[in-house]
Amino acid sequence: MATERKKTLTKEIVSQASIDAFKKLNPAVMVKNPVMFIVEVGTVITLLLSIWPDLFIVSDVGRGYNIAVFFILLFTLLFANFAEALAEGRGKAQADTLRKTKSETMAKLVQKDGSFKQVPSTQLKKGDIVRVDAGEMIPTDGEIIEGLASIDESAITGESAPVIKEAGGDFSSVTGGTRVASDYIVVKVMTDPGESFLDRMISLVEGAKRQKTPNEIALTTLLAVLTLIFMIVIITMVPMAQYLNVQLDLATLIALLVCLIPTTIGGLLSAIGIAGMDRVTQFNVLAMSGKAVEAAGDIDTLILDKTGTITYGNRMASEFLPVKGVSSKEMTFAALKASVKDETPEGRSVVELAGKLGDSWAEDEYREADVVEFTAETRMSGLNLPGGIQIRKGAVDAIKKHIASKGGSIPSDLEEIANRIAKAGGTPLAVAVDERIYGVIYLKDTVKPGLKERFAELRAMGIKTIMCTGDNPLTAATIALEAGVDDFIAEAKPEDKIASIKKEQQEGKLVAMTGDGTNDAPALAQADVGLAMNSGTMAAKEAANMIDLDSDPTKLLSVVSIGKQLLITRGALTTFSIANDIAKYFAIIPAMFILAMPQLEALNIMNLASPKSAILSALIFNAVIIPLLIPIAMKGVKYRAMSADRLLARNVLIYGIGGVIVPFIGIKLIDLVLYGLHIV
Numbered sequence: 001m002a003t004e005r006k007k008t009l010t011k012e013i014v015s016q017a018s019i020d021a022f023k024k025l026n027p028a029v030m031v032k033n034p035v036m037f038i039v040e041v042g043t044v045i046t047l048l049l050s051i052w053p054d055l056f057i058v059s060d061v062g063r064g065y066n067i068a069v070f071f072i073l074l075f076t077l078l079f080a081n082f083a084e085a086l087a088e089g090r091g092k093a094q095a096d097t098l099r100k101t102k103s104e105t106m107a108k109l110v111q112k113d114g115s116f117k118q119v120p121s122t123q124l125k126k127g128d129i130v131r132v133d134a135g136e137m138i139p140t141d142g143e144i145i146e147g148l149a150s151i152d153e154s155a156i157t158g159e160s161a162p163v164i165k166e167a168g169g170d171f172s173s174v175t176g177g178t179r180v181a182s183d184y185i186v187v188k189v190m191t192d193p194g195e196s197f198l199d200r201m202i203s204l205v206e207g208a209k210r211q212k213t214p215n216e217i218a219l220t221t222l223l224a225v226l227t228l229i230f231m232i233v234i235i236t237m238v239p240m241a242q243y244l245n246v247q248l249d250l251a252t253l254i255a256l257l258v259c260l261i262p263t264t265i266g267g268l269l270s271a272i273g274i275a276g277m278d279r280v281t282q283f284n285v286l287a288m289s290g291k292a293v294e295a296a297g298d299i300d301t302l303i304l305d306k307t308g309t310i311t312y313g314n315r316m317a318s319e320f321l322p323v324k325g326v327s328s329k330e331m332t333f334a335a336l337k338a339s340v341k342d343e344t345p346e347g348r349s350v351v352e353l354a355g356k357l358g359d360s361w362a363e364d365e366y367r368e369a370d371v372v373e374f375t376a377e378t379r380m381s382g383l384n385l386p387g388g389i390q391i392r393k394g395a396v397d398a399i400k401k402h403i404a405s406k407g408g409s410i411p412s413d414l415e416e417i418a419n420r421i422a423k424a425g426g427t428p429l430a431v432a433v434d435e436r437i438y439g440v441i442y443l444k445d446t447v448k449p450g451l452k453e454r455f456a457e458l459r460a461m462g463i464k465t466i467m468c469t470g471d472n473p474l475t476a477a478t479i480a481l482e483a484g485v486d487d488f489i490a491e492a493k494p495e496d497k498i499a500s501i502k503k504e505q506q507e508g509k510l511v512a513m514t515g516d517g518t519n520d521a522p523a524l525a526q527a528d529v530g531l532a533m534n535s536g537t538m539a540a541k542e543a544a545n546m547i548d549l550d551s552d553p554t555k556l557l558s559v560v561s562i563g564k565q566l567l568i569t570r571g572a573l574t575t576f577s578i579a580n581d582i583a584k585y586f587a588i589i590p591a592m593f594i595l596a597m598p599q600l601e602a603l604n605i606m607n608l609a610s611p612k613s614a615i616l617s618a619l620i621f622n623a624v625i626i627p628l629l630i631p632i633a634m635k636g637v638k639y640r641a642m643s644a645d646r647l648l649a650r651n652v653l654i655y656g657i658g659g660v661i662v663p664f665i666g667i668k669l670i671d672l673v674l675y676g677l678h679i680v
């Protein structure tokens, strides 16, 4: 499981990011980031001043100073753009690989008369029927309507072991770009050109449609307001300086402004978000939005579907258990009759087991029968024969109700047999012909390994796990115990799954849901974080805002950590950035005004070489801190499982106090170097 894709930063990614850093200087792109846009405006003005030093007002600072400020500002912009481009780089590289998978294939379109016509895969529309044989690539997304095959999904999941897919049930969806390894399948196309899973995956990993999350928008607004406030502060300094007879030329004012506005977080903000999304992808989880990843960081409750999520979901008939007074043979035949037209994997497994026990059926006998298909609502399936005979199998309580409504009696040992199966974690299905119950089918399923430990970790993070299943309470209790969830809800219909999510949400909790079935789709859509298993149905995958390519429900643990890490990283670097700006203020102002106001000497703890040196040193520090923080922005601040309050206190301490101290040291060092080299 959990195959972590190891794709580190390659030389190509770094060199591409260097080129992109220049491309991103385009003001139309830049304007989306107000803080850095102000820096860009300042850069342009200092460029003009480098050419015509007296363009706006007569100044005696000299061309060299203007040129120095211009270059430092330009590098500030390039460093910020580089951070963003680097964060985007891995996704872009991955998108290129996926695009190769998408290369044009020919598909065998099934015609009305049953013959095939070769058409390019890009021309397939919703509703088309195609046949795919062993060795061929599945041309686009769809659902298997005939056949059973092993599918190599490595192109998408990176997992080399093939998976079995078959018509009917929760394992019938196939993805374009994967390959049929053995046998053949007939597939009904479910997406129009350009809307396939692979298309969505490509635009996701390359961040083409990346939207700012509400948190990011709020922070961007805050940063813009801070920028405005600092602009006012700088403008009011002009009359003050005039009064004190201190010369404040334009380049100095721009440099001061850039030092004071939150350029560090302004420059790294989008890189932090993109890197967070990318880290989720490295865990083989596709997140449809950054908002979902952030929500994962704050999840209180996790609701899980049982079959196909906690268990593997290949519920197979393993035994037929007749009630008293019914022979084994009669029971087997009743189970077979109830399942001959049931196309779900459960139904087919009953037919298979009956076959092994020597029973078979004649197609003709059931030609006229009405099929009663299984639904999660009725929790029954079966046949209505022409003579009026009703054959049913289904959840024991559902069959009991059905029999009671027909005036039949319940065999005395039914409960005991069903409970025995349920206590072993199996699913009992009662079988009835008209008003008589014949016995119970024992459906076996296997719990996925390693869940208990992972659920315990979620518990340590303060996340409650609830299993929600359509199965009976006894089976649910057994599986819940085996899997180690905190709580369970049994005999749940699709609307009960939604209701349980809404209930938690109304208590102000953020809810995650993992599921795989079509009946989970509404709940996946309702949850704040909906994680669909890749093994599941198309409907589930479409409703969810995340898909786990490894179909491992505990993957949510990793997503939660990444979400928390993303929120913490953003908070930590914002704290650091603002603390930095305040420190810079105290470094520069005394140095600038010391000659005019010797009383400031007490504040001049840095003792910088000259006002110019103070400004240039602060500006250089302001620029280089961005690339120095890129690793933290990309990797994220390490998340430790501790209470939110303690975590906050810890980060304010490290990044707040660090943010004040680091610039003092950094600026002093740069000042010493500039002075030592006789630059200022």
Ligand SMILES: Nc1ncnc2c1ncn2[C@@H]1O[C@H](COP(=O)(O)OP(=O)(O)OP(=O)(O)O)[C@@H](O)[C@H]1O
Residues within 6 Å of the ligand: 305, 306, 307, 308, 342, 344, 346, 347, 374, 375, 376, 379, 380, 381, 393, 394, 395, 396, 427, 428, 429, 468, 469, 470, 471, 472, 492, 493, 494, 517, 519
């Ligand atoms: N083919 C079938 N025919 C008749 N009854 C079935 C069939 N498959 C399942 N059932 C019964 O219906 C119940 C609900 O099945 P379903 O697969 O919808 O569960 P669910 O709501 O998805 O929950 P989970 O997947 O967690 O078990 C099962 O527990 C079983 O008793």
Ligand SMILES: [K+]
Residues within 6 Å of the ligand: 258, 259, 260, 261, 262, 263, 264, 581, 622
């Ligand atoms: K700054």
Ligand SMILES: [Mg+2]
Residues within 6 Å of the ligand: 170, 305, 306, 307, 308, 516, 517
């Ligand atoms: Mg299910």
